[in-house]
Each structure stands twice: as structure tokens, then as C-alpha cells.
Amino acid sequence: MTARVVLPGGTLGILGGGQLGRMMALAARTLGYQVQALDPDSTCPARSVVDRCLTASFSDTSAAEDLARSCDVVTLEIEKVSLATLNAVARHTPMRPGADVLSVVQHRGRQKAWLAKGGFPLGPWREANSEAELSSAISAMGGKCFIKSSEGGYDGRGQYEVKGASEAAVAWKELGERSVVVEAALDLKAELSVLVARGPDGQLAVYPPAFNHHEDRILAWSLLPGPLPEAVLSQASQVARDITSGLKVEGLLVVEMFLLGDGSLLVNEVAPRPHNSFHSTEVACLTSQFEQAVRAVCNLPLGSVEVVRPAAIVNLLGDLWLNEGGPRFEQVLAMPGVRLHLYGKRDARKGRKMGHLSAVGSTPEDALTRVQAAARLLGM
Ligand SMILES: Nc1ncnc2c1ncn2[C@@H]1O[C@H](COP(=O)(O)OP(=O)(O)O)[C@@H](O)[C@H]1O
Ligand SMILES: [Mg+2]
Structure with a gap:
């Protein structure tokens, strides 16, 4: 059976209204779609660029059904949406990607097990569901490890690096005493x-x-x-x-x-x-x-x-906004080929992705040189 085409003029729903949702919404608008988003944060980056933004938790199935009923198709920009929410959407309209994909992907241990079963190359890893299991997994991995929460981590959050099994208790506590994946630290x-x-x-x-x-x-x-x-x-x-x-x-x-x-x-x-x-x-x-x-x-x-021109990006983290007056972008914008992409986040926090700079160049290395020169002008 071939799937229906949702033509421009239709309505796209997005679970998540972070920067990825915002930029997806902008692209959808350029193509002529209406866009609705759902996010727990009423000030999320997508809010200002969508036709309707629902403020609800990612486990609120009735809000998800509300979104789904007014959309021709729903997608997502974040993994931590409950499977019940994805299934609730799918009762009304196509959910892409759906719960089958998310159930594998949103849990690190299940994701690794799926990849291992498919014969895809992975570094040494183990799942641990108690402090004792964590301790023996660290030893089995040779001591130097990355411990990662099975669910909910991003941008290095929900991770803890250890040098040996003696740190198991601290790591287990630090990561909330919940299921983790232990990976050998690779060079x-x-x-x-x-x-x-x-x-x-x-x-x-x-x-x-x-x-x-x-x-x-x-x-x-x-x-x-x-x-x-x-x-x-x-x-x-x-x-x-x-x-x-x-x-x-x-x-x-x-x-x-x-x-x-x-x-x-x-x-x-x-x-x-x-x-x-x-x-x-x-x-x-x-x-x-x-x-x-x-x-x-x-x-x-x-x-x-097709890549028409090589390009590079540098992320702009909230740290830059914590200085008096915030980043001064005018010099950066005077550089040919450099563009500024800001996500409209209200609050800057250390390590929070606020935007990025991009630059094109004759080669990828040239693009990197340009974008890094721009970043230096911001004091990076
Ligand atoms: N086992 C590892 N060995 C060496 N570096 C790692 C390992 N796991 C993660 N890292 C480093 O930490 C980064 C973030 O880890 P990742 O598992 O991708 O978490 P996130 O979900 O936060 O992106 C990686 O891109 C890599 O630079
Ligand atoms: Mg990663």
C-alpha cells in the first residue's frame, strides 16, 4: 500500500518545539505548510514561528490527540516522547517516525542491543541496572568508561566518566540510580x-x-x-x-x-x-x-x-550570553559568507545551545577557518 502524500497547504505537527522544531517549522512554512507544535515549555523556540503551539508534557496523550486531530501528519524533533503519546497520535494521523522506531532508539541499551543484533559495529558496552552491575561492568570494560543514562540524555548530559570501578557508587548516584549503559572509553x-x-x-x-x-x-x-x-x-x-x-x-x-x-x-x-x-x-x-x-x-x-559549497558551523552556547551585554554580532555579520542562526531562547544557561554560526568556503577546511575566525570575534 502506498502512503498518502501530504501536499503543501496541509498541516504538519511537530512533537517538540526546540531549535530543531523551529528550523523544521520554518522550512515547512517555506514549502507552504501550516505548522503546529507541542512542547512542555510555553516559551519554546518554535512558538513564534508556528500557527499553533500546545503547551503540554510529552506524556500528555490527550494533548497529543488534540494536535493529531488538526494535523495531516505528525513528526518529532526530540526522542523523549512517551510511546503512549506516539500511539495516541497514530490513532488519528500518521506519526513519522512512529513508536516502533522510538521504542528501539529512545533507550540506549535497547538501541545498542538492536544494533548488535543487526551486526553493526559497536565498541565494548554493557547495560547495568544496579550499583553492583555497574561496578562489575566498569571492571569488565577495563576501568576507563563512559556511563550513560539509558533514557533522556543529550549534549553530554546524563553521562559520567569514570577511571575505575571504585567510582561506581558515585556514578550510580549521580545518574539517578536508574538503568545505565557502560561503554569503554575509546581513543x-x-x-x-x-x-x-x-x-x-x-x-x-x-x-x-x-x-x-x-x-x-x-x-x-x-x-x-x-x-x-x-x-x-x-x-x-x-x-x-x-x-x-x-x-x-x-x-x-x-x-x-x-x-x-x-x-x-x-x-x-x-x-x-x-x-x-x-x-x-x-x-x-x-x-x-x-x-x-x-x-x-x-x-x-x-x-x-548535493553539496553545492562546503560549509562549517560553530555552536553558540549560553556561556557567551553570560558576559555583560551579551555577544556583539555586528562584526561577525560583516564577514562575507558568515551567517548567524539564533534559536530565540529566552534564557541563556552555561552549555545551552543558543544558536550557531555558519560559513561557506572553497573547501571544508576553508569554511572552518572562516567560521572559527567569526567565533573568535565573539571571544570564543
Ligand atoms: N565510549 C566513548 N569513548 C570516547 N568518547 C566518547 C564515548 N562516548 C561518548 N564520547 C564522547 O562524548 C560525546 C557525547 O556522547 P554521546 O553518547 O553521543 O551522547 P549525547 O547523547 O549526549 O550526544 C561523543 O560525541 C564523544 O565525543
Ligand atoms: Mg551524541
Whole structure:
């Protein structure tokens, strides 16, 4: 059975009104859709760019049904939506991606188990559901580990790095005495990510891998296309394509990967939504990730993933706003090829993503040089 096409003029619903929802809503509006969003925060970034914004928790099934009844299709921009909410939406209108995908992805242990079962390459890991299990898992992983909450973590939050099993008690407490995944700390040579769009009938579009640099476990900057050896790029694309098809994702899937010193490529984690490391598609590609998300969930033809010009982005964290007067953007905006993207967040907090700078260049490295020069003007 082929899925119905939701044509421009129809209404797109988005679970989540953060920056990803906001940028998706803007892309949907450009295509001529009406947009509604649901978010627990009444001041969320998407509020000012959508036709209707419902303030409700991600487990409020009646609010989700309210949204679904007035939308032709609903998507999401955040993983921590309850499965009951996703099922409630699906009773009224297509939910893309749906509860099947989210039930695997939103729990780190289940996600890793699914990937391992599919034969996808992972670093050493274990799930732990008690302090004792955590302690023995840390020892089994060789001592130096990343402990990650099974549910709800993002931007390095919900994580704790340890050097040995003696820290198990502190880590268990720190992460809320709930299910965790323990990963051996890997010696990373590089980090990359691949964005795949998949329509409800299985058509795929795969973007070239992005090269990502993290600081304090938060993405600091990203390059597109990632300047990496051809063999790495093709293997990464194949892995991401296979995971997306295997999960039957309707919408976007981003696969974060680690490249190790010996050349091996491992899957870190996957996210079924737009992703920070592909914000550069807005200035680099014929189709931005946000427009591609709309096309995929509305069952329109997918757009070209061609990179027209290499681009780089640098994230702007709330730290910059904590100085007297906040960031001075005028000098940055005088730089040719540099663009400012702000998310309209009311409160700046340390480590909170407030926006990003992008720049295009003749090569990815050139774009990075430009965007980093711009960031330096802001005191970064
Ligand atoms: N096992 C690991 N070994 C080395 N670095 C890691 C490991 N796990 C995470 N990191 C670092 O922390 C970052 C954030 O971890 P990740 O699992 O992707 O969490 P989040 O959901 O917050 O993005 C990674 O991009 C990487 O830089
Ligand atoms: Mg990550």
C-alpha cells in the first residue's frame, strides 16, 4: 500500500518545539505548510514561528490527540516522547517516525542491543541496572568508561566518566540510580555522522558524512562534507543506510560514528530527527535537513543531497550570553559568507545551545577557518 502524500497547504505537527522544531517549522512554512507544535515549555523556540503551539508534557496523550486531530501528519524533533503519546497520535494521523522506531532508539541499551543484533559495529558496552552491575561492568570494560543514562540524555548530559570501578557508587548516584549503559572509553581519531532521509514507501537519500568535533561532550563545530578517506566515507554511508532501512525509519535518521586509530568505524548512537551536525546543510546543500525532514514525513519526493559549497558551523552556547551585554554580532555579520542562526531562547544557561554560526568556503577546511575566525570575534 502506498502512503498518502501530504501536499503543501496541509498541516504538519511537530512533537517538540526546540531549535530543531523551529528550523523544521520554518522550512515547512517555506514549502507552504501550516505548522503546529507541542512542547512542555510555553516559551519554546518554535512558538513564534508556528500557527499553533500546545503547551503540554510529552506524556500528555490527550494533548497529543488534540494536535493529531488538526494535523495531516505528525513528526518529532526530540526522542523523549512517551510511546503512549506516539500511539495516541497514530490513532488519528500518521506519526513519522512512529513508536516502533522510538521504542528501539529512545533507550540506549535497547538501541545498542538492536544494533548488535543487526551486526553493526559497536565498541565494548554493557547495560547495568544496579550499583553492583555497574561496578562489575566498569571492571569488565577495563576501568576507563563512559556511563550513560539509558533514557533522556543529550549534549553530554546524563553521562559520567569514570577511571575505575571504585567510582561506581558515585556514578550510580549521580545518574539517578536508574538503568545505565557502560561503554569503554575509546581513543577517538575522529567523529563523523551520516544523515539519511527515508520516505514512508522506502525511498532513501543519504547525505555525505559530516566531520564533527566535540568539546566537553557537546558538539563544538562540524564540517560538511567531512574531509575523510574515501573508504571511511563509503563504509559510513553504507552502515547508515542499512540502519535506516533496518529500522524502517519514516523521516530522518542520523547515525553518529567513531573512527578509531586503527581505521575501524563504530556506531556511537542514532537519532531519528534533524541533528546539530547537519545544520550546515542549510548553507551547503540543495536541500537542507529541515526541508528534507518535511519532504520525507509528507511523502513528497526527497530533495537532492548535493553539496553545492562546503560549509562549517560553530555552536553558540549560553556561556557567551553570560558576559555583560551579551555577544556583539555586528562584526561577525560583516564577514562575507558568515551567517548567524539564533534559536530565540529566552534564557541563556552555561552549555545551552543558543544558536550557531555558519560559513561557506572553497573547501571544508576553508569554511572552518572562516567560521572559527567569526567565533573568535565573539571571544570564543
Ligand atoms: N565510549 C566513548 N569513548 C570516547 N568518547 C566518547 C564515548 N562516548 C561518548 N564520547 C564522547 O562524548 C560525546 C557525547 O556522547 P554521546 O553518547 O553521543 O551522547 P549525547 O547523547 O549526549 O550526544 C561523543 O560525541 C564523544 O565525543
Ligand atoms: Mg551524541
